[in-house]
Amino acid sequence: MNASRLFVLIPCAGSGSRAGGVGPKQYQRLAGRPMVRHTLEAFRALAGRFAGIAVVVSPHDRDISAALPLFPAAGEHLLQVGGATRAASVRNGLQALKQAAGAGPHDWVLVHDAARCLVTPTQIEALIAACEHDAVGGLLAQRLADTLKTASPDGRVAHTLTRADKWLAQTPQMFRIGMLLDALERTGDTVTDEASAIESVGLAPLLVPGSAQNFKVTYPEDFALAEAVLQSRRGPSP
Ligand SMILES: Nc1ccn([C@@H]2O[C@H](COP(=O)(O)OP(=O)(O)OP(=O)(O)O)[C@@H](O)[C@H]2O)c(=O)n1
Numbered sequence: 635m636n637a638s639r640l641f642v643l644i645p646c647a648g649s650g651s652r653a654g655g656v657g658p659k660q661y662q663r664l665a666g667r668p669m670v671r672h673t674l675e676a677f678r679a680l681a682g683r684f685a686g687i688a689v690v691v692s693p694h695d696r697d698i699s700a701a702l703p704l705f706p707a708a709g710e711h712l713l714q715v716g717g718a719t720r721a722a723s724v725r726n727g728l729q730a731l732k733q734a735a736g737a738g739p740h741d742w743v744l745v746h747d748a749a750r751c752l753v754t755p756t757q758i759e760a761l762i763a764a765c766e767h768d769a770v771g772g773l774l775a776q777r778l779a780d781t782l783k784t785a786s787p788d789g790r791v792a793h794t795l796t797r798a799d800k801w802l803a804q805t806p807q808m809f810r811i812g813m814l815l816d817a818l819e820r821t822g823d824t825v826t827d828e829a830s831a832i833e834s835v836g837l838a839p840l841l842v843p844g845s846a847q848n849f850k851v852t853y854p855e856d857f858a859l860a861e862a863v864l865q866s867r868r869g870p871s872p
């Protein structure tokens with residue numbers, strides 16, 4: 635049997651309603667480039683590892699060609715099949731990836747949010763190394779640095795939870811394409827990440843330590859933080 639291949643799927647079909655701003659957040663500029671270009675470049679830096687890199691956009695998207703002028707290059711795919719939820723965009727994207735790139739059920743896919751534009755090639759490599767011989771697959775995730783509370787309806791603290799066993803789920807999340815598609819078809823739009831779909835069929839994804847810098851740009855204040863991190867990675871000007 636052929637060795638399993640690795641594919642990348644970047645859901646990029648959200649509207650960014652919590653971020654405010656004009657247009658979807660993944661096209662807003664950070665450190666001189668649209669956000670999704672930073673995201674794509676982290677995977678392009680490892681292009682030799684991947685059999686294909688796909689970006690899922692809305693069928694109504696009018697911004698992607700300006701944001702990624704040289705996309706799709708060889709081995710890259712633009713999938714205009716985004717849905718009403720992230721789960722639908724990933725599900726539709728995986729189906730389209732099978733058609734467009736001949737991805738098979740035993741191949742792996744790394745699903746990564748366009749809005750997590752600070753992911754690094756080193757973090758992606760760490761996830762692959764941890765998961766490629768695992769029976770289930772896994773995700774980058776981060777331990778909690780803060781004390782965790784539950785709230786009552788009146789806005790007061792109900793309980794303080796033990797945080798030692800809690801993790802924040804990040805992306806990429808890496809699973810076999812067939813297993814993930816089956817799980818997502820069962821869960822429909824109820825899940826907010828791939829790991830939840832896999833968990834719902836009784837499997838336990840591997841938690842692979844990520845980085846606090848791999849945060850999802852979600853709220854207006856996240857843009858300045860993302861910009862600062864990206865600028866700091868460029869180093870001092872000559
Ligand atoms: N229908 C959707 C919704 C989200 N996404 C993508 O999934 C990632 C994570 O979603 P999130 O940060 O929640 O983005 P939005 O849905 O755009 O944000 P909001 O919930 O604030 O509207 C983003 O890269 C987003 O573009 C997608 O492909 N299709």
Ligand SMILES: C[C@](O)(CO)[C@H](O)COP(=O)(O)O
Nearest residue numbers: 720747803804805826827850
């Ligand atoms: C996939 C994800 O980024 C993991 O934390 C997150 O669940 C996306 O959630 P959202 O509801 O699309 O913000």
